[in-house]
Each structure stands twice: as C-alpha cells, then as structure tokens.
Amino acid sequence: xxxDTQKSKPDKKGNKNKTPKxxxxxxxxxxxxxxxxxxxxxxxxxxxxxLKNINNFDLGIHILDGDGKEEKEPLVINExxxxxxxxxxxxxxxxxxxxxKEISIKNxxxxxxxxxxxxxxxxxxxxxxIEV
Amino acid sequence: xxxxxxxxxxxPIFSLKSNSYKNNEFLFNLRLNADNDDYIFKVECNIESExxxxxxxxxxxxxxxxxxxTDNQSITLDYPIIKDIKISKSRMSLEKRPKFQLIILxxxxxxxxxxxELNEFYDEYKSNISVSKYAxxxxxxxxxxxxxxxxxxxxFAKKKITTLKTPIxxxxxxxxxxxxxxxxxxxxxDLGKKELNYLYFYMGIEQALERFIRTYSDKINDExxxxxxxxxxxxxxxxxxxxxxxxxxxxxxxxxLDEVINTITxxxxxxxSNAIRELYSxxx
Numbered sequence: 001x002x003x004d005t006q007k008s009k010p011d012k013k014g015n016k017n018k019t020p021k022x023x024x025x026x027x028x029x030x031x032x033x034x035x036x037x038x039x040x041x042x043x044x045x046x047x048x049x050x051l052k053n054i055n056n057f058d059l060g061i062h063i064l065d066g067d068g069k070e071e072k073e074p075l076v077i078n079e080x081x082x083x084x085x086x087x088x089x090x091x092x093x094x095x096x097x098x099x100x101k102e103i104s105i106k107n108x109x110x111x112x113x114x115x116x117x118x119x120x121x122x123x124x125x126x127x128x129x130i131e132v
Numbered sequence: 133x134x135x136x137x138x139x140x141x142x143x144p145i146f147s148l149k150s151n152s153y154k155n156n157e158f159l160f161n162l163r164l165n166a167d168n169d170d171y172i173f174k175v176e177c178n179i180e181s182e183x184x185x186x187x188x189x190x191x192x193x194x195x196x197x198x199x200x201x202t203d204n205q206s207i208t209l210d211y212p213i214i215k216d217i218k219i220s221k222s223r224m225s226l227e228k229r230p231k232f233q234l235i236i237l238x239x240x241x242x243x244x245x246x247x248x249e250l251n252e253f254y255d256e257y258k259s260n261i262s263v264s265k266y267a268x269x270x271x272x273x274x275x276x277x278x279x280x281x282x283x284x285x286x287x288f289a290k291k292k293i294t295t296l297k298t299p300i301x302x303x304x305x306x307x308x309x310x311x312x313x314x315x316x317x318x319x320x321x322d323l324g325k326k327e328l329n330y331l332y333f334y335m336g337i338e339q340a341l342e343r344f345i346r347t348y349s350d351k352i353n354d355e356x357x358x359x360x361x362x363x364x365x366x367x368x369x370x371x372x373x374x375x376x377x378x379x380x381x382x383x384x385x386x387x388x389l390d391e392v393i394n395t396i397t398x399x400x401x402x403x404x405s406n407a408i409r410e411l412y413s414x415x416x
Binding site: 021022023024026027028029030031032033034035036039040041042050064066067068069070122123124125126127128 | 133134135136137138139140141142143144149150151152251253254257260261350352353355357359360362382
C-alpha cells in the first residue's frame with residue numbers, strides 16, 4: 001500500500017484553481033484578546049500570496065481541546081457570538097453556514113469586534129480557517 | 133500537555149510561535165547525561181521578555197518542564213535554573229521518543245497593564261487584560277530525544293541490489309532515503325567526488341518531501357504550515373521536519389519544493405555541478 005501512495009502523485013497545478021480556497025491562518029498572523037463581553041481579533045496577511053487581489057474572506061473557527069487536538073466540531077458561532085462587526089467598514093457581518101462572511105481586507109489587514117454571549121467560554125483556544 | 137500545534141489564545145502568549153510579544157524568543161535546550169539509574173538533563177533556556185523574567189523572579193509565575201513520554205510529567209524548576217533534572221530510567225524510555233517543553237504558568241492573577249513588550253494591537257486593550265492563576269503565559273520550542281535520531285543529517289543510505297529492474301530506484305525507508313542501485317557504475321564513489329552522487333540525493337529528497345506534503349498538508353491547498361503541524365511520528369519525516377524548522381522554513385508546498393531543497397541541503401546542486409566542472413577541467 002505504501003508503494004501505491006508513493007506513486008500516485010497529485011497533479012501539481014491542476015488542483016490549485018478549485019474554488020473556494022480554504023486555509024488555516026498561521027497564528028502568528030492573528031492577534032486575539034477578550035475584554036469583558038467583547039472579543040477583538042485582528043489579521044495581518046502581509047507577505048502571503050494567497051490573498052493577493054482579494055477584498056474579503058469568510059471565517060470559520062475551530063477549537064483546540066485540552067490535549068492540543070483540534071476538535072471535530074467547529075465553534076457554533078451563533079450560539080457564542082451576538083454581533084460581529086467589521087472594523088474597517090463598521091458594518092455588522094452576516095453569519096451563515098457557521099461562518100463569519102465577507103470580512104473586508106485593506107492593506108493586507110482585517111479586524112473584527114465581537115459582542116459575546118454570556119454563556120461563551122472565555123478560555124477557548126482557536127484555530128482560524130480562512131475561506132476566499 | 134505539549135504545545136506543538138499552535139493556536140490563538142484569548143490573551144497575549146510569550147512564544148516564538150506567537151507575535152504577541154515584540155521580542156518573542158523563548159528557547160530552551162537539553163543536554164543529556166546518564167548514570168546507572170537516572171537520566172540527567174541539563175536545562176538551558178533563554179527568555180527574552182523582561183516582563184516574563186520579572187514575574188518569574190518575583191514568584192508571580194513559575195517555570196515548568198513538561199515531559200511527554202509514556203505518561204506526562206511536569207517538574208517545576210527554580211528560576212534561574214541551577215539544578216540538573218534527574219529522571220529515573222524506570223520512568224522514561226528514550227525508545228519512546230519523549231518530548232520536552234518549558235512552559236510558564238501564572239501563580240496568581242496577572243495584569244498586563246505594565247507590559248511594555250506587547251505589539252501595538254494590545255495598546256488600547258492591555259490595561260484591561262488579566263489572566264487568572266494557573267494560566268499559561270508562555271511556551272518554548274519542543275525538544276525530542278530519540279535514540280534513533282543520532283545525527284539528523286544522516287538522511288541517506290545507499291544499497292546495492294543486483295536484481296533491480298532499473299539502474300537506480302529511490303525508496304523511502306523508516307529513517308532514511310534509500311538510494312538503491314543495481315551496479316557500482318551508476319554511483320561515483322570510485323571517482324573520489326562524493327558530490328557527484330548529489331543528483332540522486334536531490335531526487336531522493338524531492339520524493340521524500342512530496343510524500344511529506346501529501347501526508348501533512350491540509351489537503352485543500354497541498355500546503356504544509358510547519359509551525360502548525362505536530363511533530364511527525366515517522367522518523368524520516370521528523371528528520372526532514374527538523375531540517376526545515378532549523379533553516380527557518382515556514383511552509384512547504386509543490387511550488388516552493390526546489391527552494392526548500394536548496395535551503396535544507398546547503399546548495400547541493402551547485403556543489404554537484406561544480407564537481408562536474410572540476411572533473412572536466414582536470415581532464416583538459
């Protein structure tokens with residue numbers, strides 16, 4: 001079986017143009033802080049090629065459990081977040097398919113301000129999935 | 133637990149894998165000794181943050197060594213570190229590839245208001261940031277001890293198989309890239325220029341890294357973010373992982389494969405072509 005998987009090389013370029021593109025945000029590119037009932041998250045994509053000429057992205061949120069493993073089920077955004085505001089446009093983001101939709105990017109940067117529900121667990125560690 | 137898959141915490145974290153602190157270097161290394169009954173580890177660490185160092189010195193935070201082997205152990209260290217760590221051989225086997233990491237835990241509620249080392253993002257928030265007792269404030273790199281990884285540069289093995297159907301066949305063994313060859317003629321060992329074999333090594337590394345991408349990529353982009361992945365269980369992959377991490381490589385994909393190979397092999401191909409040129413000029 002090992003032989004098979006070694007030989008079946010994926011097509012190197014053909015794979016790449018499929019939409020949508022989805023990737024994990026390197027935690028070094030994200031800053032996150034919770035103050036009382038607000039959570040502030042900022043993204044800096046300077047130097048990454050994946051978001052060239054792209055004006056916005058959708059955001060999915062996954063949880064890292066106590067053993068350092070990614071939980072199967074993502075954070076249910078509607079159950080934890082009241083309102084998500086795009087800091088660049090000052091407009092509220094639509095939440096759909098458990099994703100925060102169309103967060104705008106300007107000069108490779110993006111930021112959101114989240115109003116938290118009371119039952120939200122303030123100690124969760126996250127992995128952010130970017131979809132464009 | 134060992135923090136090798138990084139995530140975003142809801143407060144600033146002091147670690148090379150986070151940019152919360154402007155100077156984020158938290159490095160540690162271990163030197164292993166042993167007597168009859170115990171392993172003896174000399175722990176060295178460099179903490180670049182004055183804020184964190186002050187917390188440790190004032191006892192508001194503590195430095196803890198985490199050992200993940202068959203079971204997890206944690207040992208609180210003095211700061212600065214003076215004593216060596218002794219671990220009974222009955223409690224830990226190097227065959228099990230134990231992982232080690234230093235972490236910093238708060239001993240009381242910590243407020244970040246006077247932390248002048250955070251990046252600008254925190255400027256408007258930091259007077260309101262506080263974390264509770266026993267919170268993780270920072271974590272270091274991970275060190276692995278593996279009796280089988282004696283020298284991470286021993287990446288290749290050569291093996292003569294006279295029944296081979298092709299002159300050269302590259303296979304990926306458990307801990308090396310194997311250059312199988314049918315006949316001595318296809319290698320250049322007799323010419324006294326080891327660089328001439330580098331072409332085969334290059335092909336071997338390429339195969340190994342392509343498998344690395346297939347195994348550890350997020351499947352959607354065929355891209356591996358090295359900081360984000362867990363240290364592989366496979367020995368050969370661990371060697372490649374260490375080589376890449378040590379050379380500061382952040383991502384691996386099919387597009388940057390050649391750049392990565394060039395970097396981790398210290399310009400292997402130019403050495404190959406120079407060796408050919410030297411042979412050619414010797415002839416003339």
